[in-house]
Amino acid sequence: LKVQYLRVKNLGANVLTITVGAGNGYDLAGAAMSVALTQDQWWTFYGNDATPDIAGADCEIDLLGTGVQTSEWTIIMG
Numbered sequence: 001l002k003v004q005y006l007r008v009k010n011l012g013a014n015v016l017t018i019t020v021g022a023g024n025g026y027d028l029a030g031a032a033m034s035v036a037l038t039q040d041q042w043w044t045f046y047g048n049d050a051t052p053d054i055a056g057a058d059c060e061i062d063l064l065g066t067g068v069q070t071s072e073w074t075i076i077m078g
Contacts, residue, residue, distance in 0.1 A: 001077050004047050004048070007073070010069070012065065017063070018062070054077075
């Protein structure tokens with residue numbers, strides 16, 4: 001199973017940073033992936049079947065913010 005399409009919108013007032021998970025990181029857009037979204041910004045990623053498979057050791061994406069960040073996610077897998 002792979003992430004084919006991902007869209008994230010930051011609904012919070014502070015910056016939301018999306019990175020590869022520290023423990024069992026999923027390299028969605030490479031091992032150094034880091035995306036910072038300010039309020040109301042969108043990030044759209046189209047994997048086109050080129051993303052790695054999701055597995056037990058490759059499954060986490062970290063979110064960094066203020067602890068009360070809200071966001072809207074759309075994920076299509078296949």
